[in-house]
Amino acid sequence: MTVPSLAERFRADFPILDQTVNGHPLVYLDNAASTQRPTSVINELSRYYRHDHANVHRGLHALSTRATALYENARQRVATFLNAEDPESIVFTRGTTESINLVASSWAGNELKPGDGILLTQMEHHANLIPWQIVARRVGARLYFLTVTGDEGEIDWSQLDTIFTDNPIRIVALTHISNSLGRINPVAEVCRTAHKHGAVTLIDAAQSAGHMPLDVRAIDCDFLAFSGHKCCGPTGIGILYGRKSLLEKMEPYQTGGEMIVSVTFEGAEWKPPPHRFEAGTPHIAGAIGLATALDYLDQVGRNSIQENDHHFGNIAATRLREIPDLRVFGPLDERAGIVSFQLGKIHAHDLVAFADQHGVALRGGHHCNQPLVRKLGLHATARASFYLYNTESELDRLVAVLHSAAKYFG
Amino acid sequence: MTVPSLAERFRADFPILDQTVNGHPLVYLDNAASTQRPTSVINELSRYYRHDHANVHRGLHALSTRATALYENARQRVATFLNAEDPESIVFTRGTTESINLVASSWAGNELKPGDGILLTQMEHHANLIPWQIVARRVGARLYFLTVTGDEGEIDWSQLDTIFTDNPIRIVALTHISNSLGRINPVAEVCRTAHKHGAVTLIDAAQSAGHMPLDVRAIDCDFLAFSGHKCCGPTGIGILYGRKSLLEKMEPYQTGGEMIVSVTFEGAEWKPPPHRFEAGTPHIAGAIGLATALDYLDQVGRNSIQENDHHFGNIAATRLREIPDLRVFGPLDERAGIVSFQLGKIHAHDLVAFADQHGVALRGGHHCNQPLVRKLGLHATARASFYLYNTESELDRLVAVLHSAAKYFG
Amino acid sequence: MDFDELYQEIILDHSKRPRNSGVLPPPATRGSGYNPACGDEVTVFVLKSAEGKIETISFQAQACAICTASTSLMTLQVKGTTQEQALEIQRHFIDFLTKDGSSEGLGHLRALAGVKKFPQRLKCATLGWHALEAALKGDAG
Amino acid sequence: MDFDELYQEIILDHSKRPRNSGVLPPPATRGSGYNPACGDEVTVFVLKSAEGKIETISFQAQACAICTASTSLMTLQVKGTTQEQALEIQRHFIDFLTKDGSSEGLGHLRALAGVKKFPQRLKCATLGWHALEAALKGDAG
Numbered sequence A, B: 001m002t003v004p005s006l007a008e009r010f011r012a013d014f015p016i017l018d019q020t021v022n023g024h025p026l027v028y029l030d031n032a033a034s035t036q037r038p039t040s041v042i043n044e045l046s047r048y049y050r051h052d053h054a055n056v057h058r059g060l061h062a063l064s065t066r067a068t069a070l071y072e073n074a075r076q077r078v079a080t081f082l083n084a085e086d087p088e089s090i091v092f093t094r095g096t097t098e099s100i101n102l103v104a105s106s107w108a109g110n111e112l113k114p115g116d117g118i119l120l121t122q123m124e125h126h127a128n129l130i131p132w133q134i135v136a137r138r139v140g141a142r143l144y145f146l147t148v149t150g151d152e153g154e155i156d157w158s159q160l161d162t163i164f165t166d167n168p169i170r171i172v173a174l175t176h177i178s179n180s181l182g183r184i185n186p187v188a189e190v191c192r193t194a195h196k197h198g199a200v201t202l203i204d205a206a207q208s209a210g211h212m213p214l215d216v217r218a219i220d221c222d223f224l225a226f227s228g229h230k231c232c233g234p235t236g237i238g239i240l241y242g243r244k245s246l247l248e249k250m251e252p253y254q255t256g257g258e259m260i261v262s263v264t265f266e267g268a269e270w271k272p273p274p275h276r277f278e279a280g281t282p283h284i285a286g287a288i289g290l291a292t293a294l295d296y297l298d299q300v301g302r303n304s305i306q307e308n309d310h311h312f313g314n315i316a317a318t319r320l321r322e323i324p325d326l327r328v329f330g331p332l333d334e335r336a337g338i339v340s341f342q343l344g345k346i347h348a349h350d351l352v353a354f355a356d357q358h359g360v361a362l363r364g365g366h367h368c369n370q371p372l373v374r375k376l377g378l379h380a381t382a383r384a385s386f387y388l389y390n391t392e393s394e395l396d397r398l399v400a401v402l403h404s405a406a407k408y409f410g
Numbered sequence C, D: 001m002d003f004d005e006l007y008q009e010i011i012l013d014h015s016k017r018p019r020n021s022g023v024l025p026p027p028a029t030r031g032s033g034y035n036p037a038c039g040d041e042v043t044v045f046v047l048k049s050a051e052g053k054i055e056t057i058s059f060q061a062q063a064c065a066i067c068t069a070s071t072s073l074m075t076l077q078v079k080g081t082t083q084e085q086a087l088e089i090q091r092h093f094i095d096f097l098t099k100d101g102s103s104e105g106l107g108h109l110r111a112l113a114g115v116k117k118f119p120q121r122l123k124c125a126t127l128g129w130h131a132l133e134a135a136l137k138g139d140a141g
Ligand SMILES: Cc1ncc(COP(=O)(O)O)c(C=O)c1O
Pocket: A257, A280, A281, A282, B032, B033, B094, B095, B096, B097, B098, B125, B127, B128, B175, B177, B178, B179, B204, B206, B207, B227, B368
């Protein structure tokens, strides 16, 4: 329980945290929606634009050569971060959402046949649900769901093997960490089972990439997606990791400059991955800023961040449960630093507005998990999510504000 | 000829220009690939990340409310910049390439029937060529091309009406300013003719948005696309303007969070435009930085930038033609600030490398206009492109370096 | 404090004890409003008299305090009016919140003035009113 | 000056007057290399003797000086060697440029050492060599 506080050492790196909101020092507990950025990332963006910017790839002059090297080194940095074998398995996208859309369109859209199965869980973010609904309708495939039960949001993984045996599942796509339940899924085991049955796997790592060590070879997934803005990086940049043998067989997603070998007025021939999937001028500054963010995460230590997350997630869940009439969702232990809850009959909107009035930033709503929240019999929940810079006294302020809210609206 | 130099007043706003390359002061003449950013844009990005960042739309706390207001104000700013009636006709994308892919997929992919015609010119950038090749193949539509003739790259606009009369053209997509020829196309007239025949129009404004006043109501186009990085803005952000009545009928492009009204495990219902087309967390900082860039352009004055471009384009073309054995492409006058050329038998690669050695940044290659460059009987050309911060003495240095190159490789 | 201006006594009261809460069976007409940002949902039921006045009105809400209170107050305000009058009140109320329009004749609805300082809550305050419009123009059901 | 190291006399010479330039008709085999970044294209033609040695070799290039000179020098270097020997020279040359490998036995090809300082020109320097490999393994045509 006495984890050395990361905040003590690293909070000062995040300038945005040093402000007051409605007369109170800001307590930022909306990290699952987007984290904040350390000074090193903000400064690297400025430095890049002040010294090195030019368009990449086609250029032979000094600035373009520098920008290209920074951009391709960022790709290598991401490969190292994920322990991918090869930078060519790293595609830059706008974010998790685009990464999953890319796979749903360029892989599933060409590979799946009528009757084929796509396996998801009931706790997927809309980004890992709607693209599959769309492609399933287009090709005549069928969606299967792993059932999530109870307020704890359990999945019975023991049925997994049978699901594969009984149904023609071709791909399983699931979240590593649930953004509403704070549950951590056994992705390596899922991939092992899936591969045993010849199915392809996609991991939505939006909530895990900035929060724990990630190793695509250990997980042995075929695709993995995450967003820069959820792991200390710039907005507008994200990653698709893809097994090279799969990427090589996939059609392009968007088309235009930079992704072709040769074009005539009649047709075109594609470059190999990853450039095949990066049509047009990419978000160069975003890729470079993301590399700086990954450096920062490794400097803090991803193991330490994970411990810190567990610590805050567990004690927050425990302390919130002690508040009368408060219902906490998600697992009892082994949770990520994400705690969703319902306080009495207070609507999440009112609760979040009240907390904001006291400087505490929470999120309220369906967290892009509408079907799951409905399943819990709710329209919305409130959510507190912690990151490496949050302190125990901030948790105290959350608890205090919830007590006040219960009184105010009670 | 005596245009008051914009560079005198504004060059100091661009910190990147103040550096030496290979021992010479940098002469940046690769603006058609990407412009540089003024300090105000770089600072606004830092300010945003240091003070206001949070995820947009769903949030009720102070930071999220601020970020949402900045993001939606940026949309309004773009609408004003384009004189669009309504911010809801403005979709944020990654850039011109994504904007055109969106229209090719969500408009043409659903609207075009086998045998329908798509009219392009032979001077389109790959971004406005390959997406149409793809969708044409998918739906059985046919591509038509307006022929580009001679080194001057002329298009015979007088045939336009006949092309529409003789062929079932449903959409015409053309560039406003050619990125290789520096030719300015009569887009308002093209839209008038197209609409007379019931066809839809798309303008690729990648090379015009940062260079002249743009008025989507005066042009009366249905779609218009441009990129932030080519008009002083951040990388990774671009715009699709769409006529609202068309956007409203279009299916989403990517799917995920933020673009749905309601989701069940089985299906989803879309939001109205523009959010229907902005799945996932957008490039918030990019949109905000773009708004700052547009403020900057209006502060400089888009009419002044246009005059400055014409001035540099015309005198550069004239002075380059005086160099023995130098072949200039594009119109003789009325040109944008883009000059492509071929010097004797010197390959563009060698020429660009030589210029870089003397601090002059040029581009060499097919400029993503491969079919056009081939039509000129070439594999590659060199290109100098000017912007508001370039000076007459930089043009002198370009001319000098070309003379030296002729000697070196001659 | 702005916040207490938003959540005035009367708002908290109506949100905890909404007036005219419940379902009306056909021939009452119904209309719904939905806020995708948070999943909130309001359904309004309207029964008109022979002279075309709103004789009975009720609503059901899965919504925040602002939305519930605004809808509850709305039912009190429009009861007994004609469709034209009700829509005029709706327009008036929305102008009051969005265009700094006068509050004259809005009665207790003035308590929602705090929303002007919380534009992100505007959707909450007007959701029930859009449901009302749908119900007035809507089918029995 | 680095630049003159890249464009050494011999490079400029071979780029302006490429050796073994031209087309060989079948039964010579051909192979092409293409650089999408700039549209450069090189085609190499190879005719082997009965003993399997490269008897005649030629090339056609639409390419920059570095590429043209590297290909021209390459034709001189591999003429008279067997396929295995030629591919060994290719490997050796690429290692020299990319892995700081030894330049022993590379003869005039050493003149391309400047490419090490201009990694963006590596593709130019090796394009013809990939075309050679394709020609050696390729069909008549
Ligand atoms: C005319 C034209 N269209 C489209 C593009 C593509 O823009 P982007 O790469 O920003 O998507 C460019 C820029 O390269 C261009 O010059």
